[in-house]
Amino acid sequence: xxxxxxxxxxxxxxxxxxxxxxxxxxxxxxxxxxxxxxxxxxxxxxxxxxxxxxxxxxxxxxxxxxxxxxxxxxxxxxxxxxxxxxxxxxxxxxxxxxxxxxxxxxxxxxxxxxxxxxxxxxxxxxxxxxxxxxxxxxxxxxxxxxxxxxxxxxxxxxxxxxxxxxxxxxxxxxxxxxxxxxxxxxxxxxxxxxxxxxxxxxxxxxxxxxxxxxxxxxxxxxxxxxxxxxxxxxxxxxxxxxxxxxxxxxxxxxxxxxxxxxxxxxxxxxxxxxxxxxxxxxxxxxxxxxxxxxxxxxxxxxxxxxxxxxxxxxxxxxxxxxxxxxxxxxxxxxxxxxxxxxxxxxxxxxxxxxxxxxxxxxxxxxxxxxxxxxxxxxxxxxxxxxxxxxxxxxxxxxxxxxxxxxxxxxxxxxxxxxxxxxxxxxxxxxxxxxxxxxxxxxxxxxxxxxxxxxxxxxxxxxxxxxxxx
Numbered sequence: 001x002x003x004x005x006x007x008x009x010x011x012x013x014x015x016x017x018x019x020x021x022x023x024x025x026x027x028x029x030x031x032x033x034x035x036x037x038x039x040x041x042x043x044x045x046x047x048x049x050x051x052x053x054x055x056x057x058x059x060x061x062x063x064x065x066x067x068x069x070x071x072x073x074x075x076x077x078x079x080x081x082x083x084x085x086x087x088x089x090x091x092x093x094x095x096x097x098x099x100x101x102x103x104x105x106x107x108x109x110x111x112x113x114x115x116x117x118x119x120x121x122x123x124x125x126x127x128x129x130x131x132x133x134x135x136x137x138x139x140x141x142x143x144x145x146x147x148x149x150x151x152x153x154x155x156x157x158x159x160x161x162x163x164x165x166x167x168x169x170x171x172x173x174x175x176x177x178x179x180x181x182x183x184x185x186x187x188x189x190x191x192x193x194x195x196x197x198x199x200x201x202x203x204x205x206x207x208x209x210x211x212x213x214x215x216x217x218x219x220x221x222x223x224x225x226x227x228x229x230x231x232x233x234x235x236x237x238x239x240x241x242x243x244x245x246x247x248x249x250x251x252x253x254x255x256x257x258x259x260x261x262x263x264x265x266x267x268x269x270x271x272x273x274x275x276x277x278x279x280x281x282x283x284x285x286x287x288x289x290x291x292x293x294x295x296x297x298x299x300x301x302x303x304x305x306x307x308x309x310x311x312x313x314x315x316x317x318x319x320x321x322x323x324x325x326x327x328x329x330x331x332x333x334x335x336x337x338x339x340x341x342x343x344x345x346x347x348x349x350x351x352x353x354x355x356x357x358x359x360x361x362x363x364x365x366x367x368x369x370x371x372x373x374x375x376x377x378x379x380x381x382x383x384x385x386x387x388x389x390x391x392x393x394x395x396x397x398x399x400x401x402x403x404x405x406x407x408x409x410x411x412x413x414x415x416x417x418x419x420x421x422x423x424x425x426x427x428x429x430x431x432x433x434x435x436x437x438x439x440x441x442x443x444x445x446x447x448x449x450x451x452x453x454x455x456x457x458x459x460x461x462x463x464x465x466x467x468x469x
Contacts, residue, residue, distance in 0.1 A: 023373040027085040029053040041369060042085055044362035045078050051353045052082050056089045059291060059319055068312055070297075070347075071323040072340055073355030076395040079323040082355070083293045086321070095124040095239055095290030095318070101299030112307045113263045119311055120241040120269075122318035124288035125276060127236045134168070134191040135230060136161045137204045137223045138183060143175055159189075161224045174198065188221050193229075237288070240316070243272055273316065289318045297322035298341035301333035305343050312349060322350075363390045363398070370399050376406040377416035385422050393431035401425045 028039030033053040035046040042049060048071070055069055071079040087096040097118055104114040136159035143155035155170040157178075170178070174191070177198035183189055186207035190199045202219035248268045279285035294300070300308075311317055322342075329341040338344055358366065364387040371378045378386070382405075390398030405421040414421075430438070439446070 021081050021084040023369050024081055024084045024088060026088045027053050027056065027082070029089075033057065038365055038369075040085070040088070041373075042078075042081065043365045043369065044358050045082065045355055048073075048078070048082055048353050048355045049085070051351075052086050053089070055319070055321075055351070056086055059090060059094065059289070062289065068308075068320045068322065068346070068350045070340070070342070070350045070352045071321065071355060072352055073325065074357055075325045077325075077355035077357055079325070079355050080295055082353075083295070083321055083323060086291065087293070090291065093124075093237070094288065095122050096293070097122040097290070098293045098295070101294055101296040104300070104304065109263050111301075111304055115304060115307055115311070116269075117241055117244075117264070118292055118294075119318060119320075120244060121239050122290040122292040123240045123316055124290055125238055125240060125243065126286040126288055127238065127279070128284055128286075129234055129236070130231050131234050132193045133230060133232050134159065134193065134228050135201075135224050135232075136188070136228045137206075138185050138187045138189060139165065140185055141178065141183065143170070143178070159228055161226060161228055163226055164228060166228055171196075188223065240272065240276070243276075244269060247272060276316070287316055289316070291319045291321055293321045293323070295323050298324045298326040298329065299332065302331055302343065303333065305331070305346050309343075309346050309349070358395065360387060360391050363387050363395060366395065367398060367402070370402055371417075374402055374406070376402055378402075378405075379416050379418050382417050382419045382422050385419050389422070389426060393433060397431045401429070404429065 023041040026040035026042070027049050028036050028042035029049065030036060033050060035042075035049040035053070037043075037046075071082060073079055083098070087098070090096060099118055104111045107114045109117075139158040139160050141155065141157050143153060145153055152172045153175045154172075155175050155178075156167055157170055158165065158167050160166070173196050177196065181189075181198050181200050183198065183200060186204050188201040188204055190201060191197070192199075202221040204223050205220050206223065244264045248264045276285060276287065280287060308320065312320065324340045324342070326341050328337055328339050330336065331338050331341055331343055339347060342350075364383060367383060367386055367390065368378075371383075386398050386401065386405075389401070401422065402417075405417045405425045408421045408424050409417045412421075
C-alpha cells in the first residue's frame with residue numbers, strides 16, 4: 001500500500017469542539033422543578049440544581065431582575081456546570097453573558113467600563129414593528145435567464161392561500177433570494193415587501209407525498225388563510241450594549257464586527273436609557289433582563305464590588321450569578337477578610353447556593369457521560385480505576401485523563417480504554433497533590449525558592465502537606 005493510500009481524509013465540517021461543559025444540555029429538572037438523578041448531562045447536586053431552577057423560573061417571569069446569586073462550593077463541585085445548565089434552560093431568547101473575574105484586568109479599558117459593557121450585554125430589548133408581507137404557498141415559479149448569460153434575470157411566481165391565488169413579477173434581487181433559499185413549488189414562504197427578504201416556513205401538507213422534494217429535516221405547515229398581503233408584527237431582539245455601540249461610533253453597527261468597541265460615554269447610555277423607557281411606555285419595546293455569569297468572582301477588587309452594588313439597584317439591571325471556591329479570604333484591594341472574598345454589604349444582597357462534593361457513584365456517572373461526549377469506549381474496570389483516581393486526586397484530573405488514555409489505547413490498536421491505559425497516563429501526568437509532594441522533596445534545587453511564606457500561605461502549604469501524607 002502506498003503512502004497516499006494510508007492518508008486519512010477527515011470531513012472538517014463535522015469536527016466539533018468538545019469543551020469542558022459541552023455535555024450539559026440543561027439543569028435536568030422535571031415539570032415541578034425537582035432534580036432528576038441523572039439528566040441533561042447533570043449528575044448529583046440536587047439541592048443546588050433545584051435552587052437554580054427556581055432562579056431560572058423567576059428570570060423567565062421577569063421577577064428577579066437586579067438580584068445577585070452566588071454559587072459557592074469547593075473546587076470541582078459543578079458550579080460552572082450549573083451556570084451553563086441555567087444558560088441552556090433559559091434558551092436563546094434570554095441574553096446570557098459569561099466572563100471570568102480576572103478578564104477585567106486584561107482589557108484595554110477601565111474595570112467599571114468592562115463591567116458596564118458586560119451588564120448591558122446581558123439586558124435584551126425586544127423592539128416591535130409592523131411590516132407588510134406576502135405569505136402563501138408557491139404554486140409555480142418561472143425564471144427567465146438572458147440567452148447571453150449576462151444581464152438581469154426576470155421571473156414570475158404564482159402564490160396562493162386557501163382563499164385566493166395571484167401572480168407576481170419578480171425583480172433580480174428577489175430572484176437571487178429565491179435561488180439562495182432553494183424555493184420550489186409547494187413551499188410556504190413569506191416575502192417582506194420593505195426589505196425584499198424571503199423566508200421559507202416549510203412545505204405544504206398537500207405536498208407531503210412528494211418524496212423527491214422532502215428530506216429528514218422537512219417541516220410541513222398548513223397553507224395560510226385569508227389575503228396574500230397582510231400586516232404582521234415583527235420582533236427584533238438586540239442587547240443594550242449593541243445599541244450603545246451603534247450610537248457611539250461613526251461606523252455604526254460595523255463597529256460590532258471589529259471587536260474593539262472601546263469605552264462608551266455615559267451620556268450616550270443615559271440618552272439610550274431614556275429612549276428605551278419611552279419605547280416601553282409606548283408599547284414599542286419590551287426589556288428582557290438576562291443573566292451575567294461571573295466565574296472566579298473573588299478575583300474582583302473592592303472597586304468592582306462597589307460598582308456592582310450600585311449597578312444592581314438600577315431599574316434595568318440583569319440577574320448577576322457569581323461563582324467562587326474561596327473560603328474566608330482577603331477582599332482584593334483591601335486588608336479586610338470576608339467570606340468568599342466578597343464585601344459583607346454585597347453578600348447581604350445575594351442568594352447563596354451551595355454545591356457539595358460529589359460521591360464516588362456520582363463521579364463514575366460523570367466520567368461515563370464524559371466518555372460518551374468524547375466518543376471514547378472505556379472498559380468497566382478502567383472506569384472503576386478512573387473513578388478511584390478522581391476520588392483521590394480531583395475530578396478535573398480524571399476528566400482530562402480520558403482523552404490521553406484514549407490516545408494511548410489507540411496506539412495499541414485497542415477498541416476501548418483498558419486499566420493499563422489509565423495506569424500509563426497516571427504515571428506520565430502528575431496531579432496537583434503528587435506535584436506538591438515532589439516540590440516539597442526537591443524544593444532546595446528549584447530556582448528562587450522562598451521559605452519566608454506569609455502566615456496564611458504557610459498554613460495553606462502545611463494543610464497541603466498534611467493532605468499529601
